Amino acid sequence: MKFSLLAPAVVFAALLATATPSILTAVPGSDSPPPPQRIHFTDITQAAGIHFVHNNGAFGKKFLPETMGPGAAFIDYDNDGWQDIFIVNGTAWPGHPGRVSTPVLYHNNHDGTFTDVTKKAGLAIPMYGMGVAVGDYNNDGYDDLFVTAYGQNHLFRNNGNGTFTDVTKQAGLTTPPEFGASAAWVDYNRDGHLDLLVANYVDWSPQKDLYCTMDGKTKSYCTPETYPGASVRLWRNRGNGTFEDVTKKAGLYDTTSKSLGIAILDANQDGWPDIAISNDTQPNKLYINNRNGTFTEQGVAAGIAYSEDGVARAGMGIDAADYDRSGYPSLVVTNFSSQMIALYHNERNGLFVDVAPTSEIGRSSLLTLGFGCFFFDYDLDGWPDLYVADGHLDDSIERIQQRIHFAEPPHLYHNLAGKGFEDVASSMGQSFDAARVARGAAYGDINNDGAPDIVVTTNNGPAALFLNQGTTNHALRIKLIGTKSNRDGIGAVVSVKSPTTSQTQMLRSGSSYLSASELVLTFGLGTSTKASSIEIRWPSGAVDHLSDVSADQIVTIREGAGIVRAHPLEKRR
Numbered sequence: 001m002k003f004s005l006l007a008p009a010v011v012f013a014a015l016l017a018t019a020t021p022s023i024l025t026a027v028p029g030s031d032s033p034p035p036p037q038r039i040h041f042t043d044i045t046q047a048a049g050i051h052f053v054h055n056n057g058a059f060g061k062k063f064l065p066e067t068m069g070p071g072a073a074f075i076d077y078d079n080d081g082w083q084d085i086f087i088v089n090g091t092a093w094p095g096h097p098g099r100v101s102t103p104v105l106y107h108n109n110h111d112g113t114f115t116d117v118t119k120k121a122g123l124a125i126p127m128y129g130m131g132v133a134v135g136d137y138n139n140d141g142y143d144d145l146f147v148t149a150y151g152q153n154h155l156f157r158n159n160g161n162g163t164f165t166d167v168t169k170q171a172g173l174t175t176p177p178e179f180g181a182s183a184a185w186v187d188y189n190r191d192g193h194l195d196l197l198v199a200n201y202v203d204w205s206p207q208k209d210l211y212c213t214m215d216g217k218t219k220s221y222c223t224p225e226t227y228p229g230a231s232v233r234l235w236r237n238r239g240n241g242t243f244e245d246v247t248k249k250a251g252l253y254d255t256t257s258k259s260l261g262i263a264i265l266d267a268n269q270d271g272w273p274d275i276a277i278s279n280d281t282q283p284n285k286l287y288i289n290n291r292n293g294t295f296t297e298q299g300v301a302a303g304i305a306y307s308e309d310g311v312a313r314a315g316m317g318i319d320a321a322d323y324d325r326s327g328y329p330s331l332v333v334t335n336f337s338s339q340m341i342a343l344y345h346n347e348r349n350g351l352f353v354d355v356a357p358t359s360e361i362g363r364s365s366l367l368t369l370g371f372g373c374f375f376f377d378y379d380l381d382g383w384p385d386l387y388v389a390d391g392h393l394d395d396s397i398e399r400i401q402q403r404i405h406f407a408e409p410p411h412l413y414h415n416l417a418g419k420g421f422e423d424v425a426s427s428m429g430q431s432f433d434a435a436r437v438a439r440g441a442a443y444g445d446i447n448n449d450g451a452p453d454i455v456v457t458t459n460n461g462p463a464a465l466f467l468n469q470g471t472t473n474h475a476l477r478i479k480l481i482g483t484k485s486n487r488d489g490i491g492a493v494v495s496v497k498s499p500t501t502s503q504t505q506m507l508r509s510g511s512s513y514l515s516a517s518e519l520v521l522t523f524g525l526g527t528s529t530k531a532s533s534i535e536i537r538w539p540s541g542a543v544d545h546l547s548d549v550s551a552d553q554i555v556t557i558r559e560g561a562g563i564v565r566a567h568p569l570e571k572r573r
Helices: 010-017 361-362
Strands: 039-045 074-075 083-086 106-107 112-115 131-134 146-151 155-156 164-166 178-186 197-201 233-237 243-245 259-265 274-279 286-291 295-297 318-321 332-335 340-346 352-354 370-375 385-390 411-415 421-423 438-446 451-460 465-469 474-481 493-497 501-508 522-524 531-537 543-550 555-559 562-568
Touching: 010 385, 074 131, 074 451, 083 451, 106 562, 146 197, 178 493, 197 259, 259 332, 274 318, 361 411, 361 421, 385 438, 474 493, 474 531, 501 522, 522 531, 543 555, 543 562
Parallel strands: 131 178, 178 259, 259 318, 370 438, 474 555
Antiparallel strands: 039 465, 074 083, 083 106, 106 112, 131 146, 146 155, 146 178, 155 164, 178 197, 197 233, 233 243, 259 274, 274 286, 286 295, 318 332, 332 340, 340 352, 370 385, 385 411, 411 421, 438 451, 451 465, 474 522, 493 501, 493 531, 531 543, 555 562
16 A cells, blocks of 8 residues: 545335436347446445444554555355354553454344344454454355464365354464455366465555654554565365465465465466465466466566556555456456556456546546446346445645545446446445445345345445345346365356347455355346356356246355256345
């Protein structure tokens, strides 16, 4: 981060009265647009029982980790088919006064409300938490939690009975104190077991803390240039509940990096997962999978390392998606204020080109500082849209730069059928567009109506939960169960065709910033009432084909067996 000087059903129904102006969405392949959709995001945080407030532990010393968190995740931890919410928390610094805090797990009550089950689940463990990744590392059918932290990260094994056990030590994941950031589960060697990639920020500790100032009088948070970098870690899953550190063996060891975000993608479409890393004031990295347990770094050669003018920007969040149906995933990276968001378009020849400077994305994000970000199809028209959570690091920034603010509104970029993006955040509801000191962000369908909802965290402030309402388009949700592949099916590539859309998504862990979105794929089908065909390319190499699958349902597809379960989506209100 470079400091630059330049609710229940009745509640849902009642809140519909706050609907905002229409958003017209064109349907590819149709002669005329469908009727207007009055889409908006309703703030249901309090009505839903989400009372989380982040604790950054600040006590006046301006320790660097205080500016960073927290992350959040959607996880169906009890396999009841409803997305629960996990939010990471900081705590008081040892030896200093302050509130002792723990992460929080909220159980989805299926009626628009959530219950705090943290203690019952065995997760009330104080730590200076940062990020979270969700995945079934032991293939027992229950998703586990990996929480990054300053100090010691934690692996919580899901016991399958509503509780978790901290198995960090027995899994072999203990390390010297590190500054963990984002994390992602990835079966990089395609052996059927989820491996773990962890981003580390900088080499900082209270003992190594330096005095920095912006006005020459008072201490301020130091920039990352002040501290040495730190390498990411890649942990290979041995398949017996333990992990081996293969960072150096895999070619990922690099202590010049100052990593915050991780995106898994198949950049060259060879069927093997590659890794993109957003770095803060250091070049972004693109690690291409050599298909033999090693990676080759290609960030500079691919064009994602620097800005157009050759500057290493302050990269925060990152995500990947085929937003224009080119058949190849592109990348988005959020950056510091005065640097604009980067949208690296995949040119399908090993090169990426940043198209943000000539687009609405670049122009509208120039003065904001982006953190959490993700592609998702909020209006279900079959084209991935883009959400960005914004918020500055310095609460005194407005005294130095009057056009830049500490609390900032988000961006919601509507995909114009692959021909560009339009920022429509201001039309999505007053609370949705409110200024926040936002950090983590994730999406998940909390009420099973097919429309993805959003959770956002703020630094040293409350979390916010937004319900997606008003879309009339059809959707198909797909849950995967691997057999030869890892149980979650992470890394599987799913292609869905309908009379009006043709789209492809990879089921991925990671992305955004410190956060984890749901492990269910949602395909917006526009006006189509069925998917003509579905193809699943599993990490094992197996390929499944299905045809004529009705829309407006969630289907569970098991590798090699097709659809094993199907439920209609809930009625939208």
